Amino acid sequence: xxxxxxxxxxxxxxxxxxxxxxxxxxxxxxxxxxxxxxxxxxxxxxxxxxxxxxxxxxxxxxxxxxxxxxxxxxxxxxxxxxxxxxxxxxxxxxxxxxxxxxxxxxxxxxxxxxxxxxxxxxxxxxxxxxxxxxxxxxxxxxxxxxxxxxxxxxxxxxxxxxxxxxxxxxxxxxxxxxxxxxxxxxxxxxxxxxxxxxxxxxxxxxxxxxxxxxxxxxxxxxxxxxxxxxxxxxxxxxxxxxxxxxxxxxxxxxxxxxxxxxxxxxxxxxxxxxxxxxxxxxxxxxxxxxxxxxxxxxxxxxxxxxxxxxxxxxxxxxxxxxxxxxxxxxxxxxxxxxxxxxxxxxxxxxxxxxxxxxxxxxxxxxxxxxxxxxxxxxxxxxxxxxxxxxxxxxxxxxxxxxxxxxxxxxxxxxxxxxxxxxxxxxxxxxxxxxxxxxxxxxxxx
Amino acid sequence: xxxxxxxxxxxxxxxxxxxxxxxxxxxxxxxxxxxxxxxxxxxxxxxxxxxxxxxxxxxxxxxxxxxxxxxxxxxxxxxxxxxxxxxxxxxxxxxxxxxxxxxxxxxxxxxxxxxxxxxxxxxxxxxxxxxxxxxxxxxxxxxxxxxxxxxxxxxxxxxxxxxxxxxxxxxxxxxxxxxxxxxxxxxxxxxxxxxxxxxxxxxxxxxxxxxxxxxxxxxxxxxxxxxxxxxxxxxxxxxxxxxxxxxxxxxxxxxxxxxxxxxxxxxxxxxxxxxxxxxxxxxxxxxxxxxxxxxxxxxxxxxxxxxxxxxxxxxxxxxxxxxxxxxxxxxxxxxxxxxxxxxxxxxxxxxxxxxxxxxxxxxxxxxxxxxxxxxxxxxxxxxxxxxxxxxxxxxxxxxxxxxxxxxxxxxxxxxxxxxxxxxxxxxxxxxxxxxxxxxxxxxxxxxxxxxxxxxxxxxxxxxxxxxxxxxxxxxxxxxxxxxxxxxxxxxxxxxxxxxxxxxxxxxxxxxxxxxxxxxxxxxxxxxxxx
Numbered sequence: 008x009x010x011x012x013x014x015x016x017x018x019x020x021x022x023x024x025x026x027x028x029x030x031x032x033x034x035x036x037x038x039x040x041x042x043x044x045x046x047x048x049x050x051x052x053x054x055x056x057x058x059x060x061x062x063x064x065x066x067x068x069x070x071x072x073x074x075x076x077x078x079x080x081x082x083x084x085x086x087x088x089x090x091x092x093x094x095x096x097x098x099x100x101x102x103x104x105x106x107x108x109x110x111x112x113x114x115x116x117x118x119x120x121x122x123x124x125x126x127x128x129x130x131x132x133x134x135x136x137x138x139x140x141x142x143x144x145x146x147x148x149x150x151x152x153x154x155x156x157x158x159x160x161x162x163x164x165x166x167x168x169x170x171x172x173x174x175x176x177x178x179x180x181x182x183x184x185x186x187x188x189x190x191x192x193x194x195x196x197x198x199x200x201x202x203x204x205x206x207x208x209x210x211x212x213x214x215x216x217x218x219x220x221x222x223x224x225x226x227x228x229x230x231x232x233x234x235x236x237x238x239x240x241x242x243x244x245x246x247x248x249x250x251x252x253x254x255x256x257x258x259x260x261x262x263x264x265x266x267x268x269x270x271x272x273x274x275x276x277x278x279x280x281x282x283x284x285x286x287x288x289x290x291x292x293x294x295x296x297x298x299x300x301x302x303x304x305x306x307x308x309x310x311x312x313x314x315x316x317x318x319x320x321x322x323x324x325x326x327x328x329x330x331x332x333x334x335x336x337x338x339x340x341x342x343x344x345x346x347x348x349x350x351x352x353x354x355x356x357x358x359x360x361x362x363x364x365x366x367x368x369x370x371x372x373x374x375x376x377x378x379x380x381x382x383x384x385x386x387x388x389x390x391x392x393x394x395x396x397x398x399x400x401x402x403x404x405x406x407x408x409x410x411x412x413x414x415x416x417x418x419x420x421x422x423x424x425x426x427x428x429x430x431x432x433x434x435x436x437x438x439x440x441x442x443x444x445x446x447x448x449x450x451x452x
Numbered sequence: 453x454x455x456x457x458x459x460x461x462x463x464x465x466x467x468x469x470x471x472x473x474x475x476x477x478x479x480x481x482x483x484x485x486x487x488x489x490x491x492x493x494x495x496x497x498x499x500x501x502x503x504x505x506x507x508x509x510x511x512x513x514x515x516x517x518x519x520x521x522x523x524x525x526x527x528x529x530x531x532x533x534x535x536x537x538x539x540x541x542x543x544x545x546x547x548x549x550x551x552x553x554x555x556x557x558x559x560x561x562x563x564x565x566x567x568x569x570x571x572x573x574x575x576x577x578x579x580x581x582x583x584x585x586x587x588x589x590x591x592x593x594x595x596x597x598x599x600x601x602x603x604x605x606x607x608x609x610x611x612x613x614x615x616x617x618x619x620x621x622x623x624x625x626x627x628x629x630x631x632x633x634x635x636x637x638x639x640x641x642x643x644x645x646x647x648x649x650x651x652x653x654x655x656x657x658x659x660x661x662x663x664x665x666x667x668x669x670x671x672x673x674x675x676x677x678x679x680x681x682x683x684x685x686x687x688x689x690x691x692x693x694x695x696x697x698x699x700x701x702x703x704x705x706x707x708x709x710x711x712x713x714x715x716x717x718x719x720x721x722x723x724x725x726x727x728x729x730x731x732x733x734x735x736x737x738x739x740x741x742x743x744x745x746x747x748x749x750x751x752x753x754x755x756x757x758x759x760x761x762x763x764x765x766x767x768x769x770x771x772x773x774x775x776x777x778x779x780x781x782x783x784x785x786x787x788x789x790x791x792x793x794x795x796x797x798x799x800x801x802x803x804x805x806x807x808x809x810x811x812x813x814x815x816x817x818x819x820x821x822x823x824x825x826x827x828x829x830x831x832x833x834x835x836x837x838x839x840x841x842x843x844x845x846x847x848x849x850x851x852x853x854x855x856x857x858x859x860x861x862x863x864x865x866x867x868x869x870x871x872x873x874x875x876x877x878x879x880x881x882x883x884x885x886x887x888x889x890x891x892x893x894x895x896x897x898x899x900x901x902x903x904x905x906x907x908x909x910x911x912x913x914x915x916x917x918x919x920x921x922x923x924x925x926x927x928x929x930x931x932x933x934x935x936x937x938x939x940x941x942x943x944x945x946x947x948x949x950x951x952x953x954x955x956x957x958x959x960x961x962x963x964x965x966x967x968x969x970x971x972x973x974x975x976x977x978x979x980x981x982x
Contacts, residue, residue, distance in 0.1 A: 027845055031754050033828070036561035038527060040753075040824055044552070045533040045843050047518060069513040074537065084513070090615040093508040145754035147960075175960060177756055179886055193756055193886035197961055222887065230723055230982070260507060261643040263682045365891045366882030366961075368917055372682040375916020379882060379891035401889055403919040403982045405723075405912045429840055429964050449913035451723030451921070451982025 012085040017053040018158040025151040026124045056088040064095040096326035098161045103303050106296045110289045112168040113202035117152050134212035141180040141219040149173040159301045172200045176212050178219035192222035199425040201290040225400035228452040235448040236360040243424040243437035246339045248371040249408050255324035263372050271310050277414040278344045279313040284337035291338035292425035292434025307334035341439030344417025351444045352386040360384045374408035402452040414446040461602035462668035472657050484550045489567040491660040493520040495842040499652035504621035518842035523553045526564040529824050565827040569662040582781040601667040601797035605694030609651040621647040635709035644679035658802035667797045673954050674698035683715040690954030693790030714909040721910045723982030727872035729975050733953040736969030737881045739776045740853045742924050745883035747810045748848035749825035757885040763816040770814035770928025780805035780851035786951025793954040794851040794968030801837035822848045840963050852952045854971030858934025866903045873897035879917040892920040922980050935973035
């Protein structure tokens with residue numbers, strides 16, 4: 008593409024194929040309430056223009072349509088971009104000739120999505136048919152393949168493909184109270200993955216049904232401060248949120264920033280965190296060879312034993328702040344701790360394990376997080392041995408990354424987690440401890 | 453030519469008039485079997501986002517358009533969606549889709565629920581329609597009459613010049629910096645300021661055997677964010693209409709900055725039970741999470757909502773103040789000359805918008821529905837079939853959800869509050885439709901003593917958001933009183949509907965849609981905050 012007025016451009020093409028099914032019961036028969044098949048094709052343009060001021064340039068993001076005259080769309084983009092004002096930067100001048108072979112798409116889904124949907128539908132049917140004390144309510148199964156091509160005006164052209172799987176299951180449990188009234192509650196479990204082997208559909212249904220079974224055997228927590236275990240889903244959210252404070256984008260814009268040399272968690276006394284951004288993790292949600300501005304990506308350590316050692320810097324902010332270019336995307340990989348899950352549950356006379364938050368809200372600026380407790384387990388221990396375990400529901404938890412991770416203990420078992428959302432074309436990936444024990448967390452009952 | 457202050461209506465774009473004819477021609481192919489009910493939904497959303505912060509200005513010009521072909525065979529709703537709108541592709545897609553549905557066996561043991569599409573006579577006799585809808589339907593309307601609904605607007609956002617939009621945003625940033633000192637902030641305290649304006653036009657077409665509908669909505673939003681280190685305040689205005697929907701007054705900027713200054717010395721709340729006065733947005737979040745989500749019929753049909761059981765039993769779940777409505781037909785929000793954020797003329801399954809009472813003085817009414825959930829539960833359809841985009845599936849979703857107004861003024865409620873907190877700024881929320889728990893997030897609380905603000909501000913126990921939690925009926929029984937819609941005046945309300953904030957909503961942790969959230973001020977007693 009050559010166009011007068013444009014100094015550089017980034018074009019991303021993406022074809023997405025989605026298959027989706029919603030399952031529920033109809034008179035005890037498993038039925039598909041909705042069955043969907045979607046094809047979409049998008050072209051996104053990022054255009055850079057000269058605005059006639061030294062050290063400044065204009066930029067615009069624009070969707071292009073193949074059905075409309077391209078020249079008119081580009082002319083309109085250039086006119087609009089000239090109204091904007093950014094500090095100037097340039098696309099990378101060098102990129103590798105060889106791209107590492109990274110695994111981003113499950114070949115079974117990419118080659119025959121219909122067949123995989125049929126297999127997973129069958130697996131769902133078997134999981135639903137399994138006799139359980141709790142009752143199946145509903146499930147959802149989404150498959151998609153995202154085939155992308157990145158073109159940059161510097162000559163880089165890169166193709167990639169990513170498969171995505173979403174599955175959820177909901178079970179409920181009900182029983183009669185002594186007064187004859189029926190009480191009931193449910194448990195909803197969701198899971199994203201990139202390849203089928205990480206989905207573990209049977210485990211998802213078994214765990215959901217089991218937790219639903221215990222959803223009525225609960226009591227509210229007593230207000231106070233507790234050692235609290237949270238799982239990898241929560242850790243994935245907290246780390247992906249908090250690591251924005253280690254980016255040069257935050258530094259440039261005056262947003263909260265932790266610079267190299269500082270402690271990630273001030274005065275930490277527990278397991279010291281070692282964190283790497285890994286864009287090469289097999290079937291990770293944010294596995295990819297290039298950043299959106301065409302910077303080649305490779306594993307990049309950000310934190311070594313709680314000490315921040317680097318700042319994630321894409322080409323734009325490298326030019327702005329005169330810093331070296333680094334990886335900026337990747338799955339958050341956290342080194343393991345030394346304790347088993349069982350050992351974590353026995354680290355204090357009372358340990359609360361959150362099985363599920365209702366809605367975890369984490370603030371990337373303050374590092375604080377809070378949520379109602381949907382389901383939790385309270386372990387009561389004496390002399391390091393568990394003497395009583397009860398289920399907890401209700402009340403809320405209020406925590407802080409910097410305060411409650413100070414004396415944290417990490418599990419030695421590590422797991423992979425993926426998450427995708429509509430407002431971000433890239434996913435959030437995590438590979439790290441399956442559990443963490445936080446200290447001194449505020450709980451209100 | 454109309455000047456910028458005259459009211460106009462948004463017409464359907466000329467290229468979509470031609471597309472509507474093409475799509476209409478495909479409907480007979482979709483209804484390949486007599487028992488099938490077919491429909492076609494097309495959506496095009498185009499938006500321009502202008503943004504400015506202390507370092508740069510930016511423009512994002514986005515668009516998304518696609519068509520959804522739908523066949524309901526009495527058991528399953530099948531959909532095939534594409535954004536390739538060439539006639540050749542549309543014909544091929546329909547042919548393949550029909551074959552796929554023909555090849556899909558009916559589930560064994562399931563109930564056949566046929567759907568007879570409503571005629572215009574049915575539509576016009578199924579409850580009162582808002583005049584904004586009724587007046588746009590031709591008197592001699594037939595199944596093949598194209599009926600277009602256009603949103604009213606004064607200042608045309610489609611004529612907005614990008615340069616002027618960015619200059620206005622920069623002026624807002626400049627104003628914030630100038631006002632900072634008088635709000636108690638040093639120049640160095642204001643570490644980040646940003647303003648973002650989005651103007652969108654959203655057009656859709658719905659076709660089935662009984663109707664040919666289209667609508668054009670103009671959506672405006674403006675957000676201003678101020679930060680001091682990690683403390684953050686923000687202001688958001690928006691609605692459906694012209695640029696008149698995003699006017700920001702200087703006193704709103706002053707409040708934003710004063711709150712930011714107060715947050716720098718905020719106290720941490722001791723968890724416990726408190727008396728608290730919710731502002732309109734928070735009372736809207738409470739309504740949305742309490743008996744909004746649990747009154748979504750697809751959740752009920754999946755066996756996932758306690759509300760369905762409580763509706764059947766008639767058990768009371770709140771006191772006399774607990775009346776909650778959902779209304780997609782709010783074309784004047786809080787008496788202002790533009791429509792509420794979650795409004796439309798018809799939903800994405802072609803059902804005309806109407807107000808609905810979900811909870812009436814503590815007793816549940818029938819839920820909101822989309823097509824398949826209404827059929828599964830055997831309840832009336834409502835205009836709540838919504839999807840994140842044409843590429844996403846349809847669910848029962850809320851539009852504008854709010855408590856009915858009370859009779860008090862804000863001053864009266866502050867006096868009634870006495871000692872407690874004023875909560876004006878939401879920080880998310882979450883439903884628990886089966887377990888009946890509730891979570892309403894609050895960014896920060898303003899302390900009130902003797903009915904007056906003390907100037908002290910409280911954050912959560914860990915320095916972040918505060919969560920109101922509890923058992924939903926307990927929370928709804930803790931409502932002490934509510935304000936009028938026009939809460940600053942003792943005179944009877946002239947506005948028909950309360951103001952609704954520009955918000956969003958997820959379902960089952962995904963599927964983001966626009967949703968209005970508002971209502972009256974509401975006084976609650978002995979609610980759990982932590």
